[in-house]
Amino acid sequence: MSTRDYQPTKLFTVEEANQCLPLVRAITTDLVNLTRDVLDRRQRLAMLTAGRDRAPGDVYSDELAAVESEIEKDAQRLHEYVRELIDLGVEPKSAADGLVDFPSLMDGRIVLLCWKLGEPEVLHWHELEAGFAGRQIIPAGSLA
Secondary structure (H helix, E strand, C coil), X not given: CCCCCCCCCCCCCHHHXXXXXXXXXXXXXXXXXXXXXXXXXXXXXXXXXXXXXXXXXXXXXXXXXXXXXXXXXXXXXHHHHHXXXXXXXXXXXXXXXCEEEEEEEECCEEEEEEEECCCCCCCEXXXXXXXXXXXXXXXXXXXX
C-alpha cells in the first residue's frame, strides 16, 4: 500500500492510541475468541459433512443445519466487531491473532502504530508496506 493511495479515516498519536486501547482491547478480545471458536466449529463441521450425502430424511440434517446457522450468526457478530474497530479509526489486521494498527504520522509521513492482544500498550510501529514483520519500537518523541 503506498502512502499516496492510503487515506486513513483517523490519525492517532501514541497517547491517543493508548487512551483508546481499553475499548480496542475489549473488542479485540471478543473478536479473537469468537474467531477461534468459529474456525474450530467450521473445521469440525467440515469433517462431519465430508462425503456425507445430506439427502432429505438424513437423521442429522436438521442438527447440521442448526450448527451451520449458528456459525453464520457468529460470523455476522465477527463482522460487527470488525466494524466497531473500523468505526474507531483502528485497522484490524488479524482476527485470529488480535493484531490491529492505528494510523499515525511520523516525520511527516503516514505509518502504522502496531498493537497485538496481550501487549500492555502501543509500543511498536511499522511502515505501510512492512506489516507485522517490520515492527519497530516507537522511538521517543518521533510521533506527532
